[in-house]
Amino acid sequence: MTPFNAEDFPREYIPLRVQPDYEFTILKNGPFNITARGTYTAYIQYDNRQSTFSNTKSLIFKWAKTERNTLEPRTRQAIEELMLRRFSWQEWKYICRESGVRVPWPYWRNVDRDILVMEDLGPVVALWDILSPGAAEWALFFYQLHDPGIELGPTRSDGTHHLERLVRERDRNLAIDYLFGIKVKPILEPLTQLVGNAQELYERVLNEFFLPAPLPCVSHGDCHPGNILLPDWSVLAEDSPDDPLIGIVDWELSQAAGRGVDGDIAQLLAALVCQREYLETLYESVGQDSEQASKATGLQKAISCCDSFINGIVTRYAFLSSDAYGPLLKAKLVRTTAIILGREIINVAYGTEWDLEGYAVTLDELRIRLVKIAADYLRNAGKTDEDASWRFSNAPPCIISTLFCLQLS
Numbered sequence: 001m002t003p004f005n006a007e008d009f010p011r012e013y014i015p016l017r018v019q020p021d022y023e024f025t026i027l028k029n030g031p032f033n034i035t036a037r038g039t040y041t042a043y044i045q046y047d048n049r050q051s052t053f054s055n056t057k058s059l060i061f062k063w064a065k066t067e068r069n070t071l072e073p074r075t076r077q078a079i080e081e082l083m084l085r086r087f088s089w090q091e092w093k094y095i096c097r098e099s100g101v102r103v104p105w106p107y108w109r110n111v112d113r114d115i116l117v118m119e120d121l122g123p124v125v126a127l128w129d130i131l132s133p134g135a136a137e138w139a140l141f142f143y144q145l146h147d148p149g150i151e152l153g154p155t156r157s158d159g160t161h162h163l164e165r166l167v168r169e170r171d172r173n174l175a176i177d178y179l180f181g182i183k184v185k186p187i188l189e190p191l192t193q194l195v196g197n198a199q200e201l202y203e204r205v206l207n208e209f210f211l212p213a214p215l216p217c218v219s220h221g222d223c224h225p226g227n228i229l230l231p232d233w234s235v236l237a238e239d240s241p242d243d244p245l246i247g248i249v250d251w252e253l254s255q256a257a258g259r260g261v262d263g264d265i266a267q268l269l270a271a272l273v274c275q276r277e278y279l280e281t282l283y284e285s286v287g288q289d290s291e292q293a294s295k296a297t298g299l300q301k302a303i304s305c306c307d308s309f310i311n312g313i314v315t316r317y318a319f320l321s322s323d324a325y326g327p328l329l330k331a332k333l334v335r336t337t338a339i340i341l342g343r344e345i346i347n348v349a350y351g352t353e354w355d356l357e358g359y360a361v362t363l364d365e366l367r368i369r370l371v372k373i374a375a376d377y378l379r380n381a382g383k384t385d386e387d388a389s390w391r392f393s394n395a396p397p398c399i400i401s402t403l404f405c406l407q408l409s
Contacts (some may be wrong), residue, residue, distance in 0.1 A: 003389055004217060004308060007208040024061070031123065032073070033250075034063045035317050037120060044228040052394060065115040070263040073114045074171045076252035081106040083250040084165040084332040091151035099141035102247040124229035135312025137246055138228065143320040146260030149304075150407040154360045167255050195372045201342075208339045214332040219258030222250055225275075261324075261403065262337040265317060270344030274370055276306040281369060293348075314402045320406050328385075330404055335381050335388035338400050342377035345370055 028035040038057045063136040064073030084106045086092050096102060127370035144150070182206055220227070229247035260263075281301040286292045325333060349370035356364060377400070380391040392398070395408040400406070 002288065021368040027060070030139070032065055032076075034059045035067065036063075055239065055280055058120040058355050059107065060118040062116045072112065073168060075166055078115050079163060079166050079170060079254060080252040081109050082166065084118070084253040086163075089151070090144070095141060095144045098355055100137045100246065101141035103251070104247070104249060119390075121229060121249070122231075124231055124247055125224045126229060126260065135309045139313045139316035140320065141246070142220075142264055143222075143247065143317055146264070148215060150218055164174060164256050171255075180209065182344065182348060186350065187343055190346055190350060190367070190371050191375065194368055195375040199380075201375060204378055205343045208336055211336075213257065213259045214258035214262065214336055215260065215329060217262055219255050220248065220251060220264050221255055221258055223255030223264035224271050225268070228268075247349075252254040259336075259340075261317070262333055262340055263395065265313070265403070266337050266340040266342050269313065270341050271348050272306060272310050273341075273373065273399070274345055274348040274352065275301060276310065277370055277373065278366060279303045279306060281361050281366050282356075282359050285359045310399070315397055318403050318405050325404075331385035331389045334383045334392060334400060334404050334406070337403065338377045338381040338388060338392070341399065342374040342381070345374035345377070346379055349374070 023039050023041045023371045025039070026036050027033065037058055038061050041067070062077075064077055084103055087096055088105070104121055106116060107119065108117040109115070110117075156376050187205065188202045190269055191202055195201065227248065229249060259266075279299055279302050283296060283303065286296045286299065289296075349367045354366055355398045356363060356366065380388065380395065381389045382391055389406065392400045392404075395401065401407075
């Protein structure tokens with residue numbers, strides 16, 4: 001993490017006179033947002049300070065980069081704020097309480113300057129930094145969030161009833177201008193270069209993209225390991241053992257009628273599958289070289305940890321949802337989940353900066369490996385829902401067959 005420079009963050013837009021008391025540190029500088037932690041350097045009381053967070057030691061400041069106006073930063077931040085406020089509703093409190101997962105409370109939003117001030121979840125790091133077998137809690141949180149029967153709530157005085165309208169406003173251009181351009185269109189080239197019947201597989205992805213969700217539900221919409229926070233083990237001992245251990249952040253692409261198992265879950269599993277195959281590729285490149293024994297041991301441990309997290313998510317989510325789908329709906333979800341999983345594996349393969357220095361493996365070799373795995377999911381998705389269910393039921397156990405409790409037919 002690096003200290004903020006004046007050019008990096010619009011300090012003059014921070015609410016009222018808060019900025020003289022805070023020292024800012026960049027947590028994430030992405031293409032659409034800059035996220036920073038603001039920590040008190042002095043406890044100076046100002047009469048005009050925002051009372052809602054006047055005694056808070058540290059806060060998270062999220063600034064939407066207004067030059068990336070294709071995603072309408074003001075709308076995105078409004079959606080994130082309203083979605084996060086829902087977790088304080090009486091009807092939603094059980095989701096965090098029972099799963100032990102936290103989401104940050106949105107204290108204040110500067111509408112004119114596109115800055116959202118949120119609760120600091122504390123000493124946490126992204127899932128990419130520490131893969132852990134805490135997957136059961138994570139799976140429970142998202143299973144409850146994805147429940148189609150979740151209470152969406154009546155009109156509320158805090159403005160949360162505007163969420164659906166804002167989502168529709170955001171999505172009018174989002175699907176075409178953003179998601180299609182980065183999620184669907186780019187996968188045709190690697191499929192064509194590396195896989196037979198590429199056009200047929202691409203058309204499956206294309207057709208699925210424009211279909212409505214088979215089981216509309218509340219969804220996070222941007223479910224990748226960078227948005228899942230785990231405790232920083234170096235300071236965990238200082239915290240209360242009763243504190244929840246997982247946090248979920250960045251809700252600006254969330255929806256009240258989005259995709260659950262075939263959206264959030266498929267997207268996260270795609271990232272984890274790619275990470276696991278990346279580690280396996282590095283391990284294979286080390287081989288039996290005695291001089292690299294310690295490196296091989298470390299990779300084996302990392303692979304085991306990754307396997308543990310993947311298996312924890314899949315088996316826990318499968319257990320919770322085993323009676324949630326009828327036969328026809330399950331068949332449809334099997335196919336759409338397989339298609340999105342395949343699509344996202346290709347996107348992760350080409351959208352990640354893989355560190356291969358010091359290993360006898362090339363970037364092309366790794367990407368070929370990942371694209372072939374993705375193509376297998378797309379191929380097994382078949383031409384119909386029934387075809388997909390039959391293929392995954394009769395194939396060796398994999399993520400899809402385990403996730404939907406498919407049995408040999």
